[in-house]
Amino acid sequence: MDTLIDNLDQILRGFSNTLWLLLFSGIFSTILGTLLASFRVSPVASLQAIGTWYVNTFRNTPLVLILALAIYVIPVLGFNSLGFSIGFRQFDTFFIVATLGLSSYTAAFVCEAVRSGVNSVPAGQAEAARSVGMSFTQSLRLVVLPQAFRTVIPPLASTYIALAKNTSVVAIFGVPEAAYVMRKLSNQYSSDLWAIFLGIALGYILIVAVISTAATFLERRLAVAR
Amino acid sequence: MRFKRTKAAFAAAGLALTLAACGGDGGGSTDVKVADNPEFDSGTTMAKLSDAGKITIGVKFDQPGIGFLAPGADAPEGFDVEMGRIIAAQLGIDDSNIEWKETVSDNREPYIKDGTVDLVLASYSITDERRQVVGQAGPYYVTGQQLLVREEDKDSITTPEDAKGKKVCSVTGSTSLQRMVDEYGADPVPFATYSECVDQLENGTVDAVTTDGAILLGYAAEDPDKLEVVGEPFSEEKYGIGFKKGDEAMCTFLQDAIKKSFDDGTWAKAFESTLGESGVETPEPPTVDSTC
Numbered sequence: 001m002d003t004l005i006d007n008l009d010q011i012l013r014g015f016s017n018t019l020w021l022l023l024f025s026g027i028f029s030t031i032l033g034t035l036l037a038s039f040r041v042s043p044v045a046s047l048q049a050i051g052t053w054y055v056n057t058f059r060n061t062p063l064v065l066i067l068a069l070a071i072y073v074i075p076v077l078g079f080n081s082l083g084f085s086i087g088f089r090q091f092d093t094f095f096i097v098a099t100l101g102l103s104s105y106t107a108a109f110v111c112e113a114v115r116s117g118v119n120s121v122p123a124g125q126a127e128a129a130r131s132v133g134m135s136f137t138q139s140l141r142l143v144v145l146p147q148a149f150r151t152v153i154p155p156l157a158s159t160y161i162a163l164a165k166n167t168s169v170v171a172i173f174g175v176p177e178a179a180y181v182m183r184k185l186s187n188q189y190s191s192d193l194w195a196i197f198l199g200i201a202l203g204y205i206l207i208v209a210v211i212s213t214a215a216t217f218l219e220r221r222l223a224v225a226r
Numbered sequence: 227m228r229f230k231r232t233k234a235a236f237a238a239a240g241l242a243l244t245l246a247a248c249g250g251d252g253g254g255s256t257d258v259k260v261a262d263n264p265e266f267d268s269g270t271t272m273a274k275l276s277d278a279g280k281i282t283i284g285v286k287f288d289q290p291g292i293g294f295l296a297p298g299a300d301a302p303e304g305f306d307v308e309m310g311r312i313i314a315a316q317l318g319i320d321d322s323n324i325e326w327k328e329t330v331s332d333n334r335e336p337y338i339k340d341g342t343v344d345l346v347l348a349s350y351s352i353t354d355e356r357r358q359v360v361g362q363a364g365p366y367y368v369t370g371q372q373l374l375v376r377e378e379d380k381d382s383i384t385t386p387e388d389a390k391g392k393k394v395c396s397v398t399g400s401t402s403l404q405r406m407v408d409e410y411g412a413d414p415v416p417f418a419t420y421s422e423c424v425d426q427l428e429n430g431t432v433d434a435v436t437t438d439g440a441i442l443l444g445y446a447a448e449d450p451d452k453l454e455v456v457g458e459p460f461s462e463e464k465y466g467i468g469f470k471k472g473d474e475a476m477c478t479f480l481q482d483a484i485k486k487s488f489d490d491g492t493w494a495k496a497f498e499s500t501l502g503e504s505g506v507e508t509p510e511p512p513t514v515d516s517t518c
Contacts, residue, residue: 071426072425075426075429075430075431076429080429080430080431081430081431092393092413093431094415094431171398171416172398172416172417172418173417174395174415174416174417174426174431174432175416176414176415176416180398180399180414180416183332183398183399184398184399184400184401184403184404186332186399187331187332187399187400187401188355188401188404189355190335190355190356190358190359190360191355191358191359193335
């Protein structure tokens with residue numbers, strides 16, 4: 001227990017990295033995933049093919065492989081000193097590469113969740129949109145997707161929960177986040193293993209609890225009555 | 227006829243490969259004399275191991291020069307492995323009856339506690355914290371943390387102070403990385419293995435790799451034109467042998483066994499055939515602790 005209290009600053013720093021990863025990857029994967037879902041439901045065959053290829057490739061490849069590939073390929077291409085900062089918070093190459101890896105992987109799952117939402121919107125809605133003269137993009141943006149998102153809150157929440165836990169994989173790809181702190185403390189304080197494991201697990205549980213509470217709240221507020 | 231000749235060619239090639247493989251491991255094995263029926267007080271762990279004629283030793287499989295299992299090899303090689311053989315020999319156990327078990331840093335204590343391994347020799351630094359959980363006899367080797375940098379940086383990064391604000395890579399969870407962050411203000415970059423760190427150093431994404439000098443020398447030796455170990459060691463890591471906590475008899479036996487290897491020269495031979503290959507001189511043996 002003392003180990004946790006004494007090293008609280010390190011643990012919090014680790015979790016702040018975890019949360020930044022979750023935030024950036026969550027945003028990027030949602031944007032990319034929604035785009036891919038609209039590809040998959042679009043009438044254009046080539047776009048459909050791109051969407052299908054993407055989902056099959058990224059969903060079927062283990063996250064570790066995607067990250068390993070990214071971490072070796074991106075620096076070799078010459079991008080070895082990427083970086084940006086928000087306020088006094090610095091983000092380096094490894095953070096960016098990890099975010100890219102996590103986002104591209106999670107996007108495949110977001111895409112399938114959103115697509116299942118699109119399928120749940122009655123065909124009449126899209127037909128009505130078309131009959132008042134809307135283009136495909138307009139009807140998707142104004143009629144279909146808003147309804148789709150409201151029905152897929154639970155599966156999307158599961159995707160983000162999985163993402164929150166998947167961020168722990170980057171502990172071995174250059175980003176010192178919560179799982180990294182856990183391994184460091186467990187190596188340093190071997191007599192206090194249980195407290196360390198439970199303490200870090202509690203942190204992840206808190207993050208997941210926040211996501212699922214938010215999802216339950218939104219689901220109740222936004223559910224589509226059919 | 228044609229067919230036969232192809233077959234012969236294949237056989238010859240196969241033979242050549244086998245021979246090359248034999249020559250490949252270059253020395254390695256120190257000549258250790260296996261004790262004939264050594265005497266131990268009945269009921270002690272040593273007596274049990276000696277009677278069973280078998281021992282399981284936990285070593286690292288991914289640290290060249292210390293504990294390393296080459297792809298396709300049957301047994302690991304390195305300084306820790308040689309020390310393990312020396313200890314086993316004093317129990318009357320020969321090479322073929324030693325089971326080498328891979329222990330990564332995280333499972334060294336659990337493996338000792340649950341009896342998966344009898345001893346751990348895995349670049350296992352002696353610390354007060356660890357001695358609360360397991361017994362540690364030794365040290366049998368003292369090394370210290372150093373920095374590995376790219377050849378062109380060898381003049382700008384020489385001391386750990388120079389690494390302030392720089393990206394320093396080491397294995398996820400290691401104390402060396404923590405020391406660089408806490409004491410010298412470096413940015414930590416954790417990776418799963420040291421070789422991945424070295425890859426990142428070579429492609430320019432990190433500025434230095436840090437861990438025990440012994441491990442870094444192995445990597446520098448593989449690519450001397452590009453990589454350089456700089457500066458003096460800035461910590462003291464005392465490698466010890468891990469065993470089940472509270473086994474006083476085992477503690478005494480291991481201490482004596484280590485001292486004996488210093489005196490009869492097997493320790494020096496073990497060093498020369500492993501870590502010594504990278505060009506460092508064989509150091510003076512350390513002083514063994516009086517307690518475990």
